[in-house]
Amino acid sequence: MASDTLAHDHHTDTHSGGSWKGGSEPFKASYGKLMMWYFLLSDAFTFSGFLIAYGALRFSMPTWPVPDFVFSTFPGGFHHLPLLFVTVMTFILLASSYTMVRAVQEGHRENKRGVVVWMMWTILGGAAFLSCQAWEWNTLMGKEHMTVTTNPFGTHTVSGKYLEGDGHDIKEGDTFVAGDSYLMHKHEGEWAPLKYTITDGPDKGKEGQQTFGPKAFGALFFFITGFHGFHVLSGVAFLLIICVNSATGLYARRRNGYEMVEKIGLYWHFVDLVWVFVFLFFYLL
């Protein structure tokens, strides 16, 4: 079978100079662009593995932190603004994707100034996104004490009435129903789970207290958004290098429509694409 195929190829080659002799581009794309596509394909599988793990673990837990409760802070001391900050982050990344498209278009018509200006906007967008992520992580770790192994975002499985307050959102006498979310706070460096009376179900009248949420949430959140953030960071680094190279006229001399800008553009859009799904899994569902 194998020798048949080889013989056949040889036959075609001698007569038509076919695709297997080298020198031609059957996909009408340069080797660099093609390899960028296949790198992105493999990267897509890595991210899919992470996100599928998130889905499987989430499905295996009786409760899961509610995203609009977890992600409801906004810079400037604002609280209870569900999803607003991550929406801003999404728009920053979308905008930087657009400026990248513009840079590639300017490259196609060999406009050096256009390429450099639009790439600088893209770098700015990437840096802004990373700053937002730094703020988000800092809030989660520094103020809300979420770590890779600790998840203070819990969900009530019964209804009840609090016997004490935490000095933040919960006051003594506040009531809650099953499915409500809460954030366990620290008091003087120690975890201080609040006590409450259960008001329904078989344990009615008994005393209960807040517990930690599913441990996997912190690990999945920091690893997946961290892996994505690392992609953004390396993207910004490569954008900077290619922006400087464009400005020095290196790519203009190549006369290939700024193909290097096109390749980093593919990568940058992919980072945006991954964020679409991180946004879906972590924040919307």
Add this chain to the structure above:
Amino acid sequence: MSHLTYDQSKTIANKTIGILAFITVFEVLFALLGKGYLVEGFHISGWITGGAMMVLSIVKAYLIVYEFMHMKYEVPGLVKTVLLPTLLLVWAIIAFLAEGKYWGTSRVNVKNPVSQVESVE
């Protein structure tokens, strides 16, 4: 390679970013509406909002890959070698979510390994 003029591709990029921004705003508002944040006491089933989000995210992914990454203008062979392997993920998603459900229902049958260690000490 694209055969569009500079102005044509610029118009397409403007249109695409507009649609992407619109879908994103719609998704967030729909998620908040479904969970009862916008209209007091009004909820939509998580299956409906979740399903809509997934479809809309795939539309966004299509726009990014086909317009921004220019997949639309590549030769069919290249498109197939990149997109066909991703179809394998469909089964991976179904299988692992089903597996996750099974872990969830099996949890009651598993002794907590952490408490076992503690009782030994």
